[in-house]
Amino acid sequence: MNLLDFARGAAMKWSLAVFVFGIFWRLTGILLLHRTHDYSVPRAHGALLGALRTIIARSWPRREFRARTAYGLAVSYAFHIGLAIVVFGFVPHILLIRSLTGLGWNGLPDGVIYFCAVVTLIALIMALIRRVTHPVLKLLSNFDDYFSWVVTAAPVVTGLLTVAHYGARYETLLALHILSFEVLLVWFPFGKLMHGLLLPVARGQTGAFYARRGVNP
């Protein structure tokens, strides 16, 4: 068995298993903890609507916060959107998703994908520089932040090397690319990458809290 077979076979299976089981473990470990009933009389009903509202509205800062958060947000939006385009718009990725789920769609031209990948990488690097230089981020950051950065950046780097056929044989590069993505899958449930799934829950809670109190966030 060569490296590529391993990456496509056993490694993929196991990393997906860890990904799914890990997420299940983490979510149940959080969500099954005790809950208390709130006996106060709500000012307004519509907690669900309030939750949905905050889930969507919190994607953008309120007016008074925009100036102070613009740079950090722009960088973070850049790599999030870039990643989404590259992951879901690149034809080989779509083929893989189709083979796993049966779902497929039209891809974007390769040139667009390469451009997005480069922008993503630049934005990721800018985010990292900000993290190691900004006094607040320096204070808050821990192993999770840096490791999550590495496992996010690695598939972008290996992907770009693969399409450029640069540095090693194509098969080896492709294998490394797949393996790096598998590392991301394995790490996902244990670190901050989980924010992708926790985001609607946390925002929703606060949205419901505001709705109950009649606060118009």
Place this chain on the structure above:
Amino acid sequence: MSTDIDAVHPLDTSGARLSIKKPVQRFDRQGDLSDRERTEAAMRAFMHEFGAVTATYLESCIHCGMCAEACQYYVQTGDPRYTPVHKLEPFKQAYKREAGPFALFYRMFNLKPRVSADELQNWQELLYDSCTMCGRCTLICPMGIDIARLVGQARHGMFQAGLVPHELWAVAERAEREGSPLGATPAVFKDRIAWLSDEHGVEIPVDRDQADVLVSMSSIEIMKYPQAIVATAKVLNALNEKWTIRLDGYEATNFGMLSGNVQWQKDLSMKLINAAVKCGAKLLILPECGHAYGAMRWDGANVYGKPLPFEVLHISEYLARSIAGGRLRVKKAAASVTFHDPCQISRRGGATQAPRDVLAALGVELREMVPSRMGSWCCGGGGGVVTIHRADDLRYRVFEIKMKQVDDTGAEMLVMSCSNCRQTFDDGQAHFKWDKTAHSLLELVADNLVQ
């Protein structure tokens, strides 16, 4: 520590803000627990807090640092320690190690060390002196984490560990023992009512057996702004309400809540609830006090363990409702006004529109601060912070934001509906020799009633 609280922690009710006198020697560690016992006590209290909602918040932080940009303490000092979520570090650490989904691994491989008493002590200043629980950070966090709520929960552990700032502990203890944090005992209150009733020729019913409306007061009003009692009486009398004040339950402030003692919070709330139940009140009116609103309007029923058998309204909501219903008539007051939103009533409480409706009825031109309403800046005195002498310098620095906001409106009059904000403004005014004086919305209404 001696239990003779008057000798050890004498009150100072003569200054611009009310607290105990500045301690010569600080006692920021209460009781004589060993370090180990302190940590264990904090952990037991923390464990109570680690439910699904709290856990979701504690798991969700992406360390983006945005919350710092919303917090008055960081914005004014640039000191990263004041980053809101950083204030929760020991609480978060305890959660990860003791209760999170991977707690087992954290303990097994010691990935997160046990929280130490020294660490908790070091965080005292962050959890108390530099957080008013204003909830501005909650508004900015891209993950929607309610940091203000978590700070309140972390304080529960701090109290059990005996690690509350000296002044806040002392006033909370006094509240638990005497019924008021600032010496407004039933006897003092009764005296004041008799005097006010005489001097202003207004009837103030006390200890009625039956009443539709029970009125509560803040100690800050009783001791510093007694005219608020007169104003309340004028309004309720004008409305022909069957109302009363009861000496067995009148204090609306809740320093049990602010200091982090859950049992004291309950004791204080239950006094008010029991008094309302005893006189068969249909409505409990809360005074111009922000945290009193949070403690009773939102926490009251949960302390009671079932829905409250009466309605709870902040006085500004009551005024707005009475005016809207045509029962209360007011005449034109000052020309232009700016309104300071008390965090616990507005951003955390949802009663944002009521004071504005009242001001509209008073025919004033409302000049909003920028930002106002939800995004409003805190006065810097909430969460018990205004009592802490050690925090004064920091408090004055954050008050500068508020002064600028008020000045920028160019309004003739500054109005608010929280006596704790008001004393913070008074104190800031005295410190900076500022030319703006804080006024009460209730008193503005009472002064402009159409009889």
